[in-house]
Amino acid sequence: MHTTLAWIDYLIMVIYFAFVLGIGFSLKRYMKTSTDFFLSGRSIPAWVAGLAFISANLGAQEVIGMAASGAKYGIATAHFYWLGAIPAMVFVGIFMMPFYYGSRARSTPEYLRLRFDEKTRGLNAITFALMTIMSSGISMYVMAKLIVTLHIFDAPMRAAGLPMSWIFHISILVSALITLGYVYLGGLTSAIYNEVLQFFLIVAGFFPLVCLGLKSVGGWEGLLEKAPSGFGHAWQGMTDPATSPFGVEVFGLAMGLGFVLSFGYWCTDFLVIQRAMAADSMRSARRTPLIAAVPKMIFPFLVILPGLIAVALPTPTAAELVPDVAEKVLNADKPDDQTDAFRNAAAAAAAGKGLIPAKVDFVSGEIMLDADGKPELDYDMAIPNMLLHYFPTGLLGLGLTALLASFMSGMAGNVTAFNTVWTFDIYQAYIKPQASDKHYLWMGHFATLFGTAFSIAAAYVAARFNNIMDLLQLVFAFVNAPLLATFLLGMFWKRATADGAFFGLLSGIVAATIHHALTLPMGSEWGIKGAWIANLHTYREVMAQSFWSAIFAFAACLVVTVVVSLFTRPHKDEELVGLVYSMTPHTVDEEQTWYKRPAALGAAVIIAAVALNVIFR
Amino acid sequence: MTSTSKPEAVSIWFFVGVLLAFYGVVITGEGLYHLAYPPERPVVLAWLHADLWWGALLLLSGLFYCYHFAPRKAG
Numbered sequence: 001m002h003t004t005l006a007w008i009d010y011l012i013m014v015i016y017f018a019f020v021l022g023i024g025f026s027l028k029r030y031m032k033t034s035t036d037f038f039l040s041g042r043s044i045p046a047w048v049a050g051l052a053f054i055s056a057n058l059g060a061q062e063v064i065g066m067a068a069s070g071a072k073y074g075i076a077t078a079h080f081y082w083l084g085a086i087p088a089m090v091f092v093g094i095f096m097m098p099f100y101y102g103s104r105a106r107s108t109p110e111y112l113r114l115r116f117d118e119k120t121r122g123l124n125a126i127t128f129a130l131m132t133i134m135s136s137g138i139s140m141y142v143m144a145k146l147i148v149t150l151h152i153f154d155a156p157m158r159a160a161g162l163p164m165s166w167i168f169h170i171s172i173l174v175s176a177l178i179t180l181g182y183v184y185l186g187g188l189t190s191a192i193y194n195e196v197l198q199f200f201l202i203v204a205g206f207f208p209l210v211c212l213g214l215k216s217v218g219g220w221e222g223l224l225e226k227a228p229s230g231f232g233h234a235w236q237g238m239t240d241p242a243t244s245p246f247g248v249e250v251f252g253l254a255m256g257l258g259f260v261l262s263f264g265y266w267c268t269d270f271l272v273i274q275r276a277m278a279a280d281s282m283r284s285a286r287r288t289p290l291i292a293a294v295p296k297m298i299f300p301f302l303v304i305l306p307g308l309i310a311v312a313l314p315t316p317t318a319a320e321l322v323p324d325v326a327e328k329v330l331n332a333d334k335p336d337d338q339t340d341a342f343r344n345a346a347a348a349a350a351a352g353k354g355l356i357p358a359k360v361d362f363v364s365g366e367i368m369l370d371a372d373g374k375p376e377l378d379y380d381m382a383i384p385n386m387l388l389h390y391f392p393t394g395l396l397g398l399g400l401t402a403l404l405a406s407f408m409s410g411m412a413g414n415v416t417a418f419n420t421v422w423t424f425d426i427y428q429a430y431i432k433p434q435a436s437d438k439h440y441l442w443m444g445h446f447a448t449l450f451g452t453a454f455s456i457a458a459a460y461v462a463a464r465f466n467n468i469m470d471l472l473q474l475v476f477a478f479v480n481a482p483l484l485a486t487f488l489l490g491m492f493w494k495r496a497t498a499d500g501a502f503f504g505l506l507s508g509i510v511a512a513t514i515h516h517a518l519t520l521p522m523g524s525e526w527g528i529k530g531a532w533i534a535n536l537h538t539y540r541e542v543m544a545q546s547f548w549s550a551i552f553a554f555a556a557c558l559v560v561t562v563v564v565s566l567f568t569r570p571h572k573d574e575e576l577v578g579l580v581y582s583m584t585p586h587t588v589d590e591e592q593t594w595y596k597r598p599a600a601l602g603a604a605v606i607i608a609a610v611a612l613n614v615i616f617r
Numbered sequence: 618m619t620s621t622s623k624p625e626a627v628s629i630w631f632f633v634g635v636l637l638a639f640y641g642v643v644i645t646g647e648g649l650y651h652l653a654y655p656p657e658r659p660v661v662l663a664w665l666h667a668d669l670w671w672g673a674l675l676l677l678s679g680l681f682y683c684y685h686f687a688p689r690k691a692g
Contacts, residue, residue: 012643019632019635192629197629200633200636200637201636204675215665389661390660392647392648393647395667398644
């Protein structure tokens with residue numbers, strides 16, 4: 001296993017950074033209007049928008065998190081793709097995109113204004129803007145932490161004579177400046193181009209990793225023999241909360257993950273929808289999520305399998321990690337900081353499982369133990385350790401660049417979504433409504449600047465408070481789940497009214513909050529994990545609690561929206577043309593041969609997803 | 618990308634090709650070097666020379682993209 005990077009690895013990283021900035025510079029001259037900057041002039045072809053659509057979701061937290069989940073739960077993690085993404089992507093492409101794209105709204109909050117009113121848009125815009133800043137900041141923080149953990153910047157810092165304690169700050173600053181550079185120069189187009197590059201980097205960086213890992217464990221059969229029992233099955237034990245890795249029964253899984261959370265994200269989150277709204281035509285916009293669904297089905301093999309392989313491999317001893325260094329360090333009479341660090345890492349690796357090390361307390365250097373006194377495993381190290389284990393110099397640089405590209409792409413995606421929602425849905429709506437297009441273009445650039453600055457602040461908040469990521473996930477669940485009901489009713493029930501939507505949305509958020517305040521996952525302490533009013537129910541896993549929070553939020557929003565709508569005055573029919581399904585002519589499909597229609601493509605994708613579920617049942 | 622009122626932007630696929638070709642050259646070169654001078658502490662399965670074959674594949678894919686989507690051919 002590597003302990004240091006070679007100059008060739010750094011060269012690969014530096015070239016990538018130069019490349020993304022170069023793309024920003026090359027696109028700068030095309031940014032003439034606010035539509036160019038925020039919506040790529042609505043000129044992106046379907047394939048490019050499709051790859052950007054998938055990559056906008058493929059931040060490194062996703063890559064690292066899915067591999068970690070693969071190491072913890074096995075192939076069942078693929079439910080986040082085959083059940084928790086594909087049906088929603090098909091639905092948004094076939095049924096919802098005509099209204100997002102056809103209404104000419106520039107953002108999803110703006111669609112809410114067109115369909116309902118200003119207050120519903122305001123609520124959505126403000127919560128979304130805050131979430132994008134926090135997400136971007138957390139991406140920065142996790143990336144800086146990974147750079148520190150993997151000692152990626154150690155050699156250049158040592159060469160420059162700078163203290164190692166600065167690595168964290170420099171990582172944040174460099175990533176922020178590069179992201180700022182290319183988004184500021186090339187707007188959404190630049191972000192989309194880099195997302196496409198990131199897609200290719202992920203494939204180029206992880207495909208050989210999976211091949212080498214499978215070869216090493218004796219192929220798929222060998223992997224199943226060596227991995228924990230049931231790790232090769234997606235549906236084994238899923239019907240019972242006691243045996244399900246998510247601690248939830250089939251209804252909770254299908255309704256919570258398969259419907260509310262996945263549809264809530266893929267069908268309403270502007271971060272991904274923005275990519276489709278930048279497409280060059282309605283046809284391309286509808287095909288965007290369908291094209292994205294194809295790689296999405298295959299990605300579990302790239303990001304989940306490395307985790308499974310990592311846990312199936314034999315646990316290395318300290319001496320196996322790096323024989324000569326290990327010998328020197330373990331026999332050292334007077335250990336210094338470096339030998340201490342190595343000794344801790346070696347102890348953590350030896351106390352782990354396969355290539356998954358035990359968690360080490362950053363302050364004390366001690367291995368962290370769970371309630372049963374067993375070492376807690378640091379599953380997030382699955383991908384990084386696999387890269388270090390299998391990749392020689394050069395390939396290692398490529399693998400790490402793919403990870404860094406994912407982080408930066410995640411940040412850029414959030415920053416571009418933020419600058420659009422800020423400029424159109426907050427600044428233009430509430431601060432300066434009647435300015436020129438040139439002014440809003442300027443504001444978009446300025447929002448990119450202060451959005452990045454706020455993201456840096458958010459990264460330090462995340463570093464200061466361990467629970468900030470849990471909090472953000474909670475806010476996502478609280479806000480996105482009810483939003484799905486608002487959009488579905490808005491698009492498919494013409495009787496839904498503005499007051500119904502607003503009070504429904506608020507009720508959904510309140511219902512999710514109350515559910516969280518009254519329940520707790522097993523083994524957790526009350527507080528950020530739940531039960532901060534009282535503990536009326538204990539879930540076996542935190543995911544079961546999330547799924548049910550989402551279900552309650554969705555149901556509350558749906559019921560309240562319907563009830564309030566029935567008691568308030570509806571919109572006139574002519575105001576709903578292009579915004580509601582029953583009020584909009586459907587002519588796009590009829591112009592294409594049957595196999596090119598979104599419905600045919602969507603059906604093919606669904607059949608393939610069902611087949612994968614059957615094969616890996 | 619296409620736009621009737623603006624100069625044609627360089628295709629993203631061309632950028633992809635340039636990046637893959639560059640990485641292909643670097644990684645294949647490193648693979649050849651490892652073949653001639655095996656590292657002192659080889660990684661697991663180093664004898665498969667993954668850097669060599671994967672680097673070559675990246676290079677070929679990159680060259681294909683560069684040729685097929687070169688700016689002169691756009692439009």
